[in-house]
Amino acid sequence: MFLRICRSCFMKRILIKKLIGNFALIFSILAVCVSVAAVSAEKNGVADVWEEETESKEEVSTLPIIVIDPGHGGADCGAVGINGLLEKDVNLRLSRLIQKEFERVGYKVAMTRTEDILLTDEGVAHTTKKSADLAARVKAAEKGDIFISVHMNKFPEEKYSGAQIYYSVNNEKSKTLAEMIQKAIVNGLQPQNNRVIKSGEGLYLLDRIDIPAVIAECGFLSNGAEAELLKDEEYLKSLAFEIFSAIDDFVVECEWE
CATH class of the missing domain: 1.20.5 (Single alpha-helices involved in coiled-coils or other helix-helix interfaces)
Known part of the structure; x- marks a missing residue:
C-alpha cells in the first residue's frame, strides 16, 4: 500500500x-x-x-518639486551659537537630511547650495555679494513648486528657544504650509514651544517668491540647551523628518496635480 x-x-x-x-x-x-x-x-x-x-509616461510625476535653501554659507556664517556652532553649517546639515527624506519617497529636490558657499560669482564685489546671493536664491526658487529656507535663530537673551515659521504673503497656501510645519515640530519635538507663525512680509526672499514659500527658523543657537541639540545628528534627523512630514501632508491636503 x-x-x-x-x-x-x-x-x-x-x-x-x-x-x-x-x-x-x-x-x-x-x-x-x-x-x-x-x-x-x-x-x-x-x-x-x-x-x-x-x-x-514614466517621466510624468504629480509630485511637486521641493526647493530647499540652506541659509547663509561661505563668508556669511549667519549666527554664531553660544557653543561656537555656526548657523551656516547647521542649516546645510539639516537641509541635506530633509532632502534625503523627500528623495526617499520619490520627490525631486532642488538645493540652492550643497556646500559651504555663497551663491555669487567670483567677480562680484564684496559690498554687493549678499544682495547677489539672495537674488540667486530667489532665482533658484523658480525651479520648483514649494520653497523652504532653513535657518537658525539667535537673541541676546539665552532664555528664548523653539522653532518659528515665517510665510510669504504672495501665495495664499504659504500660511497653511507654515502652520503645518510649526505644528509638526511642536507636536513631535518641542511640546513647550508656544510660538506662532508670522508673516514674512519685508523679508527679501519671501517678498519675491510667488510659490508656497516659508522660512523655517528651527531653533535658537543662543540657547545653550537648544544649541547642544542642534549639534546632535539624531535630533537633526528627527527635525528633518517632522519638516518633511508636514510638507508631504501639505501636498496631500492641496491635492497637488
Missing part, C-alpha cells in the same frame, strides 16, 4: 513537471513571437513611437 501511494505521488510529480515544461515551452514560443513582432514593428517605424510614449 505504501509503495502504491509513493508511486502515485511520484507519477503526480512527473505529471506536474510535464505540465510545467509545457507551460515553459508555451511562454518561450510567446516570447519569440513578441520579439519577432517587436523587430517587425521597429522596421516599420512603430517601435520608436511606442518606446517614446512609454518613456514619457
